[in-house]
Structure formats: structure tokens, C-alpha cells
Amino acid sequence: MEKYISIINQRTFLALGIALLAVFVTVQFDFQYDFDLTMISIAIIFPLVFTIRSAFKRREKALEFLSRFRTGLITVDTSIQQNPRLEITDRAEARTQILTLSERLITYLGPEPMSYDEVRSSAGEITAFVAQRQVQFKTSASLKIHNFMRDVYSGAENTAAIKEHRTPTSIRAYCLIFIYLYPVIYSPSLYYRLSSTLNDFDQWVLYFLCLFSTFILISLFNVQEQLENPFDQKGLDDIRLSKFEIREKDLINLEN
CATH class of the missing domain: 1.20.120 (Four Helix Bundle (Hemerythrin (Met), subunit A))
Known part of the structure; x- marks a missing residue:
């Protein structure tokens, strides 16, 4: 079980903390806008998949x-x-x-x-x-x-x-920065979509979706970090x- 939670580290808690704060501010100030989330895929998913591969x-x-x-x-x-x-x-x-x-x-x-x-x-x-x-x-x-x-x-x-x-350090640093910025950009957009499509929705749905998606992204980044050095015997996929x-x-x- 210990190996399976090895992808959770300080970066995970920092990213989730930023996501929690971003959602709180979004709801508190009723801040929302319509934003094409395809940009998120281009900015984060593509370089993240590239570095993992x-x-x-x-x-x-x-x-x-x-x-x-x-x-x-x-x-x-x-x-x-x-x-x-x-x-x-x-x-x-x-x-x-x-x-x-x-x-x-x-x-x-x-x-x-x-x-x-x-x-x-x-x-x-x-x-x-x-x-x-x-x-x-x-x-x-x-x-x-x-x-x-x-x-x-x-x-x-x-x-x-x-x-x-x-793998290039600059790309990994770029991915990490945008993962931290992701909930700040995503929360108001998600809030807008939920409030415009649903007459009544629980705010906890917004919290859950933002935290869950942030957790997925930072976990993928942590997996990539572990694969960076397949010899240190710390990750699940390290070479024996x-x-x-x-x-x-x-x-x-x-x-x-």
C-alpha cells in the first residue's frame, strides 16, 4: 500500500491547497466567466503526456x-x-x-x-x-x-x-507552474458552466470537480518525476x- 501512495507528496498538498483556495474565492466573490477549456489541454495535458512518454x-x-x-x-x-x-x-x-x-x-x-x-x-x-x-x-x-x-x-x-x-527540465517546470495555475483558471469557468446549465447545484460539486481534476494532474506529474530516475528504487515502475x-x-x- 505504501508504494501506491508514493505519488502523493508535498506538491500534491500544495496543488490541492491552491485548488481549495481558488474555489473558495470563486464562490465567495461570485467570480465566473466563459472560457474554452481546450486551452487547458494545450497548455498542460500535451506537454505532460510528452514528458511522461x-x-x-x-x-x-x-x-x-x-x-x-x-x-x-x-x-x-x-x-x-x-x-x-x-x-x-x-x-x-x-x-x-x-x-x-x-x-x-x-x-x-x-x-x-x-x-x-x-x-x-x-x-x-x-x-x-x-x-x-x-x-x-x-x-x-x-x-x-x-x-x-x-x-x-x-x-x-x-x-x-x-x-x-x-528529460528537458524547462518543460517539466512549465508543466508544474501551469498545474498550480490550473485551478485558478478552471474554477471560475466551471462555476459559470454549472450555474448556467443547472438551475440549482450544490457548491460541493464545484469543490469536488476542481479538487479531483487537480489531483489527477499533479499525480500524473509525480508519476513522471518518478520515471525520470528509474534506478533510485523509489517508484512503482523503477527498474529492479x-x-x-x-x-x-x-x-x-x-x-x-
Whole structure:
């Protein structure tokens, strides 16, 4: 239940407070006018849907890059472990480097991130390991490892880019400002429509409709904010980083 109410925060109460005050002032001073609410859709709904869609695409791309990273790293480990020319100590060293790289990337992406330079350093150690033992690898095996290390680098770098660079801040700020202004514009217009179409209506209908629509808009904005960083493990739709971390049990036995 706690996760389902995670979209409710200080912004929610601020927006509802503004909506409540706007309706109160509208009713108190009998302030109403006829306004085309299509403008609201253009000003708020369109950019809000655009940012939500962009954040969702970033999440899907992150899943793709993490899968590529994990698959590439497991394949590199398999190629190294199945090389009979390597000593068991060398294979164990490579295994340690691979597990360290996986752990560091997941830690970097998580809620308590580390420096990305450490991730790059771990990837460089694996590349250096293969380069230093070039004569112990067949040409085909060496090329295979280098090809899959390209996937490892690509997956890690692209995932890091998604974490560091978000959807345009200006659009999100614009959406938030207009969500706060929405009840101020909407309340008098709704009041006009209700009073002109209904001979007698309860003022609580006006309060309910304005508060409910404001809650929907600010909740959508909060969902988009949570999707902005799909790695912080705070939202319902965050990526489960633990599923992409490589552990000892995921790799072949060193004796093979």
C-alpha cells in the first residue's frame, strides 16, 4: 500500500491547497466567466503526456542497455573460463574482475551511487587482462571477447547517460507552474458552466470537480518525476537493479 501512495507528496498538498483556495474565492466573490477549456489541454495535458512518454522511453532503453551489458559480460566470462590455456588462477582473477564490474555498475545506478570512474576502471581491467594474455587466446576467441566487451561498454555508457541526463527540465517546470495555475483558471469557468446549465447545484460539486481534476494532474506529474530516475528504487515502475547484477551462481563453474 505504501508504494501506491508514493505519488502523493508535498506538491500534491500544495496543488490541492491552491485548488481549495481558488474555489473558495470563486464562490465567495461570485467570480465566473466563459472560457474554452481546450486551452487547458494545450497548455498542460500535451506537454505532460510528452514528458511522461519520454521518461517511459528512457526506462525502456535503460532495460535494453542493462540486458546488453549483462549478456555481454556473462559471455565474456564464459569465453575466459572455457579457455584451457589459462591457469585456474588467471580464470579466477578474471571472474573477480567481472563480478566487481557488475557490482559497481549496479551500485552506481542505485540510490546510493558511486563514481562512474570506478565502473570504467573495472571495465578497463578486464580489457587489459585479455590484452596481456593475448597469446593464450585463439584469434577467434579473442575477437569474440572484444566484440562482447563492446556490448559491455555500450550498455554501461548508455545506461550512465540515461541516469545523468533527464528529460528537458524547462518543460517539466512549465508543466508544474501551469498545474498550480490550473485551478485558478478552471474554477471560475466551471462555476459559470454549472450555474448556467443547472438551475440549482450544490457548491460541493464545484469543490469536488476542481479538487479531483487537480489531483489527477499533479499525480500524473509525480508519476513522471518518478520515471525520470528509474534506478533510485523509489517508484512503482523503477527498474529492479538486483535482477541485472551478475552473481557467482549465474556463471559457469571455474572447473569447466
